[in-house]
């Protein structure tokens with residue numbers, strides 16, 4: 001990481017504001033720099049941007065387990081936060097992925113980068129995504145003005161929900177310096193049901209029945225020809241729900257994974273480990289019941305490997321070449337992100353699903369309201 | 382009273398012509414310009430404020446909404462969006478030189494999709510009607526504002542409304558998957574749908590809770606859940622509010638997120654008990670209702686654990702519901718708390734701030750001091766799980782000066798919420814009511830950034846003017862939800 005060129009290290013908020021205000025060229029905020037290969041390359045034509053290294057914004061500012069809130073500097077390591085939460089049997093319920101597995105990047109993922117990329121994991125379907133857990137923030141906008149938004153309590157409707165915009169903003173609206181997140185109790189235990197299913201559409205319909213039950217399914221994926229359903233919570237409840245669900249689904253072969261194996265299983269789903277070696281990976285969000293047909297259409301063009309999460313609503317596609325037209329052309333609704341590809345390809349093919357003109361126009365105006373001169377991560381999204 | 386921006390006299394003078402032009406864009410029955418018929422729209426749930434609209438437009442289709450908005454833009458006419466008009470912060474309060482654009486005719490349930498667990502409705506569908514539409518299949522829509530039989534999903538999206546179940550199941554914003562909306566320019570935009578998360582900026586998240594300032598929502602897709610198998614509740618009494626608060630913290634620290642967790646203070650308990658005779662203990666300072674839902678195995682397990690936690694936190698009265706009737710009885714007093722307070726005081730008004738829960742004893746003590754200072758009583762009901770306070774200030778509008786004192790008292794409470802690290806509003810919205818307190822929570826630069834966002838959608842500031850953001854025209858007092866002699870605008874609705 002030390003060999004990265006052209007790096008500014010603001011000492012504090014005032015320093016950061018001054019650097020942004022006086023910047024003469026594009027800036028790329030970085031935390032742990034583990035996700036620089038995500039999104040379109042920043043300022044590709046100009047040969048890159050000046051890095052804004054946020055390392056100074058490190059550390060837990062306030063952790064109130066009983067209030068379910070955590071305030072941290074943006075560059076606080078995700079691992080440090082998770083250890084701190086573990087000690088109180090709590091978690092970031094959106095289950096952020098570790099991007100290093102798929103991207104092969106090195107370094108330490110930070111909270112700020114994780115939220116800015118909004119990479120929510122398997123529990124997204126039950127507990128919500130990064131967007132649902134960002135309660136408040138401090139940031140410096142593209143004008144170099146420090147501001148705050150949201151709050152430090154779990155229930156707040158005062159003013160616009162600006163934090164929602166920052167989850168998934170890819171560092172293009174402002175440089176976050178401090179984040180307040182909602183945290184939740186970690187489940188006491190978990191089990192996973194694995195059910196053989198000949199094809200993806202059958203597997204997804206099994207997941208759909210499980211998700212439509214009252215058993216509070218906390219993970220629903222299709223991996224290697226098997227539907228996987230995670231049940232988590234208090235011991236007696238998990239035991240009862242696993243039995244009930246197995247009975248209700250009435251599938252002939254059901255394997256049940258114990259807590260430790262279940263945890264490892266979902267870590268791999270979260271990090272998309274089965275596709276780690278694929279040169280090209282797409283991340284597709286669609287209506288779950290349309291997922292299998294979508295993948296079948298793409299498969300008419302190219303050989304592929306698919307991993308389904310979110311009950312079918314999230315599809316990870318591993319390919320040998322981008323096949324952007326085939327992928328986006330096969331999509332009936334939702335959006336496809338070119339998640340993993342070499343920089344030259346990400347500079348050429350729109351990484352994020354292009355929006356229809358009116359929506360694109362609104363997004364452009366939203367961007368301008370924060371960063372009128374397009375200083376922050378130009379080109380990233 | 383809070384001043385609204387001065388109306389544009391030229392627009393006021395053009396009222397008849399504006400109504401006539403609207404009639405060319407809309408069916409005749411969709412334009413209301415007669416005073417006696419417009420009266421139904423002159424206020425919302427913040428009944429102390431009244432204003433006749435310029436004209437009321439009730440379009441029937443998204444195309445009509447778009448046509449009206451394109452025309453209004455050309456003519457420079459302001460718009461106040463409106464659902465059922467139950468807003469408690471004056472969000473739907475008319476503005477003299479603005480058209481009230483009501484979504485009352487958008488009543489259709491468009492799509493029920495059990496396989497993907499979504500329902501798509503028009504914005505005028507009530508919150509409860511969504512749950513009813515899927516009830517036979519065992520599903521429901523989780524966010525449950527106590528106004529749910531009346532309030533619309535469009536209003537819920539605009540206010541990001543909450544309810545008793547939101548601690549466990551999330552607010553509106555956590556349960557909405559997509560919307561179709563019409564921008565102030567009259568462009569129809571779709572965001573989200575049955576899939577999750579946005580490819581670009583999360584405009585869905587921004588629109589939710591934007592209080593009608595950014596456009597008109599014309600369609601909403603929500604996620605639905607299967608109903609929990611069962612629910613049971615505990616009724617827990619404490620000798621001090623501090624012990625009650627500590628018990629709440631301990632329940633959450635034990636990893637338990639109850640389906641509902643509500644607290645009342647002594648004045649609220651006494652008022653409720655006198656009204657509905659739920660059998661509440663009268664010699665406690667704090668009463669907690671903790672509801673656990675899920676499968677029976679879980680509920681039974683957690684009831685025991687919560688009982689044990691309460692015991693170790695000095696609970697003096699502890700009851701567990703064994704039947705559905707008993708559970709409902711625990712809730713009866715809580716649900717009747719507002720009307721119950723209405724019986725002991727000629728008028729009351731309802732505040733809505735959020736605090737970090739740990740600050741509860743301090744906030745309650747400060748409120749008692751304020752109560753002495755202002756010479757007015759206060760009763761507290763409290764969404765204890767998420768720190769959302771609803772202090773009810775007791776006053777008599779017929780006693781000169783009491784209304785002013787009550788309003789000053791209310792403002793002091795909200796400022797106190799901010800002082801202890803909380804916020805001005807947890808679920809009722811800023812609207813007109815808390816507009817001039819925004820500067821207490823946010824710095825000028827924070828507000829300016831929000832204002833720039835507003836202009837990204839609504840360049841000439843025509844949508845819901847005078848709401849949420851302080852304007853140049855303002856006076857210092859803040860109005861609140863005033864209830865006079867129990868005559869509320871929505872007497873049939875339960876109040877939480």
Ligand SMILES: Cc1cc2nc3c(=O)[nH]c(=O)nc-3n(C[C@H](O)[C@H](O)[C@H](O)COP(=O)(O)OP(=O)(O)OC[C@H]3O[C@@H](n4cnc5c(N)ncnc54)[C@H](O)[C@@H]3O)c2cc1C
Pocket residue numbers: 425426461462463464465466467468469471472473484504525526527528531532533534535536537538539540541542543544545592593594596597598599808809845871874875876877
């Ligand atoms: C007795 C009572 C109990 C209540 N209990 C609760 C509670 O428990 N929790 C809670 O959160 N709230 C509660 N409320 C407040 C109120 O019911 C909610 O804010 C509700 O969401 C408002 O819905 P509505 O349809 O009445 O909207 P309105 O009051 O008509 O409008 C509310 C706001 O939304 C805007 N708006 C409405 N429809 C649209 C649309 N289609 N597009 C764009 N903007 C729109 C309006 O301009 C306004 O700013 C209660 C109110 C009452 C009277």
